[in-house]
Amino acid sequence: MNDLSQKQRDTADRDEYEALILDSVDRFLARDVKPVAQRLEHDDTYPAEIVERMKELGLFGAVIPQEYGGLGLRPSTYAKIIERIAKVWMSVSGIINSHLIMAYIVAKTGTEAQKRHFLPKFATGEIRGGLALTEPDCGTDLQAIRTFAQKDGDSYVINGTKTWISNGIHGTCFALLVKTDRNIQPRHKGMSMFLAEKGEGFKVSRKLEKIGYKGIDSAELIFDNYHVPADRLIGGEEGKGMVSAISGLELGRLNVAARGVGVAAAALDEAVRYSQQRHTFGKPIHEHQAIAIKLADMVTRVTAARLLTESAAAAVDRGERCDFEVGMAKLFATEAAVENALEAMRIHGGYGYSKEFIVERLYRDAPLLVIGEGTNEIQRITIAKRLIEKNPI
Numbered sequence: 001m002n003d004l005s006q007k008q009r010d011t012a013d014r015d016e017y018e019a020l021i022l023d024s025v026d027r028f029l030a031r032d033v034k035p036v037a038q039r040l041e042h043d044d045t046y047p048a049e050i051v052e053r054m055k056e057l058g059l060f061g062a063v064i065p066q067e068y069g070g071l072g073l074r075p076s077t078y079a080k081i082i083e084r085i086a087k088v089w090m091s092v093s094g095i096i097n098s099h100l101i102m103a104y105i106v107a108k109t110g111t112e113a114q115k116r117h118f119l120p121k122f123a124t125g126e127i128r129g130g131l132a133l134t135e136p137d138c139g140t141d142l143q144a145i146r147t148f149a150q151k152d153g154d155s156y157v158i159n160g161t162k163t164w165i166s167n168g169i170h171g172t173c174f175a176l177l178v179k180t181d182r183n184i185q186p187r188h189k190g191m192s193m194f195l196a197e198k199g200e201g202f203k204v205s206r207k208l209e210k211i212g213y214k215g216i217d218s219a220e221l222i223f224d225n226y227h228v229p230a231d232r233l234i235g236g237e238e239g240k241g242m243v244s245a246i247s248g249l250e251l252g253r254l255n256v257a258a259r260g261v262g263v264a265a266a267a268l269d270e271a272v273r274y275s276q277q278r279h280t281f282g283k284p285i286h287e288h289q290a291i292a293i294k295l296a297d298m299v300t301r302v303t304a305a306r307l308l309t310e311s312a313a314a315a316v317d318r319g320e321r322c323d324f325e326v327g328m329a330k331l332f333a334t335e336a337a338v339e340n341a342l343e344a345m346r347i348h349g350g351y352g353y354s355k356e357f358i359v360e361r362l363y364r365d366a367p368l369l370v371i372g373e374g375t376n377e378i379q380r381i382t383i384a385k386r387l388i389e390k391n392p393i
Contacts, residue, residue, distance in 0.1 A: 018077040024057060025081050029088045037089035041361055044214040046170060050092060054125070059096050061123025063251065064103050068119035075251060076313035079258040083306075086262025087269075090365045091215040093262075097255045098130030098166035101248040102175040105131075105193070109244045111236045118173075118195060129171035131248060132162040132196070132221060140378055142177065142245060143187040147223060149178040149194065156180075156194065156233070158201075158226045168219025169204055173197045176223075177245055180238045191241035193234045201226030212364030250323070252373040253330045254316055257309045260333030260369050264305055267340035267362050268298045271347045278349075285347070294343045301340055305333035324386040331379040334369035341366040 032053050040047050054060060062078050064070025073081075078100075085093040103122040106114055121127040138144040147160025158178055165174065174196050181190030196202065201224050208218045234244050272295060275286035285291045312329035315322035341362040345352035352359045370376045 014074075018073060021071065021073065021077065022080060022084070025059075025084055028053060028057060029084060033085075033088050033092060038358070038361070041089065041091065041214045042355060046217060047092065047095075047215050051095060051125070051128075051170075054092075054096060058123070060099055060125040060128060061103070061119075062096065063100055064107060064119050064123045068107070068115055069123040070103075070119065071123075074313075075254055075316040076310065078251075079254055079309055079313040082255050082258035083262040083265070083309075086259040087266045088262075089215070090259055090263055091213055093255065093259055094166050094213065094216045097252065099128050099171070101131045101252050101255075102129055102173070102195075104251045105175050105234060105244045105248040106195070108247045109235045109240065111231075111234075113231065114195065114234065114236075127173050127197075128167065129173035130165060130167040130175070131245075131252070132165050132168075132174040132176045133245060134162060134164045136161060136163050140375060142242065143191070145177060145179060145191070147176070147178045148182065149180050149192060149228075151180075151230070152227070155227045155229050158194070158196070158223045158228060160223050161205075162221040162223075164208060165219050165221050166216060168221055169207060169217035174221070175234065175244070175248065177241050180241075184239075188242035189239045191245075192238045193241040193244040194228050195232045195234060196223075196226070196228055197232075199226070210368075212361070212366075213368050249373060250316065250326060253326045254309070254313055256369055256373045257305075257312060257326065257329035257333040260330070260335075260337040260366075261302065261305045261309050263337035263362055263366050263369070264298075264302045264333065264340040267337070267344035267359060267366075268295075268302050270357070270359050270362070271295060271298060271340075271344040274348055274351075291347060294347060298340045298343055301336035305329070305336040308332050323382055324390070327379045327383045327386070330373065331376050331383065334366075334376060337362075337366040337369050 032050055058071050061070030062073050062081065063075065066072035082093045103119060106118055133142060135145050135147065147158065147162065149156040149158045176194045176196040178192055178194065179190050180192040184190040203222045205220045205222045208220060210218060275291055275295065276284050278285045286295060308329040312322060312325040315325045344359040345363050348357060348359050351357055354360065
């Protein structure tokens with residue numbers, strides 16, 4: 001009974017702590033993000049002041065364990081933070097997500113020395129960065145990467161190119177996926193991951209322009225005889241790169257699902273508000289059956305997406321294998337974001353196509369979600385595969 005009571009007290013303390021964090025995030029978004037989001041997004045300006053405020057709030061250490069200086073939040077609480085941020089301005093969520101995937105990989109698969117050196121600096125935002133997986137000829141098929149690391153004494157020499165790397169310009173350190181053996185089969189056994197800090201031989205070649213997801217920098221990175229110390233090999237052993245990448249993408253897909261909920265919810269809010277303000281044929285447009293049906297579908301999508309995401313986040317909290325749950329959440333929530341953004345634009349009519357209204361930004365941001373962190377086509381294949389594994393005959 002005493003053990004149970006202590007567990008209940010610990011849970012209550014944790015819930016109170018995380019509720020305070022969420023309240024701080026809400027106030028931060030209302031004060032520091034919402035008033036400037038439209039201007040910064042349309043100008044494609046990096047939100048430096050917002051980043052500094054996030055550092056003060058500790059958000060760059062959201063899921064980093066407290067023993068290494070982070071907030072130590074559960075993935076489920078982190079997902080709630082991301083939903084809130086994406087509802088106001090999705091780009092801000094990307095600034096911390098890519099960084100936290102890197103931190104999550106180190107926390108889950110790094111050596112103790114790597115954890116103690118990097119995680120406290122990740123948590124404060126002193127070192128910020130992200131995940132460098134994608135290459136010009138390699139997206140979903142990570143085993144097709146060409147960037148190669150050759151052992152050279154106490155270091156490795158890396159050559160190759162990475163593209164579409166979030167935080168590529170303003171970040172300083174990246175979890176870099178490379179090949180250390182081009183010939184081994186299966187191919188994933190020849191993959192390794194390094195903590196690569198910017199320096200000689202590590203160049204940002206260009207900023208990549210996008211139709212949406214403005215403000216956050218997406219860049220192409222070039223490694224030209226870039227030397228990295230051998231002790232920066234994550235986990236301290238070659239051939240574990242795919243395992244590290246998958247562990248990070250688990251958090252990344254939960255993040256994208258939460259973003260989908262946030263964008264879908266923002267589109268719903270804008271549609272509900274506008275449908276009460278706009279009048280046609282002598283009545284507010286929400287009283288027209290065609291609009292009412294759209295609103296009903298939109299709120300149903302948001303509610304279902306949120307429940308799927310919460311269920312997936314709970315599985316991540318428990319440390320279970322959860323590609324099935326996270327895959328379904330990512331698939332449904334991101335499709336909900338795309339559908340709700342389009343419906344919100346239709347409800348707004350011509351005004352929805354104007355930059356004066358938020359819905360045009362949501363319409364441009366949402367499609368990224370069905371592509372990022374594994375396309376939805378891949379999610380469907382994974383979900384079906386796991387479904388059969390769970391139900392053999």
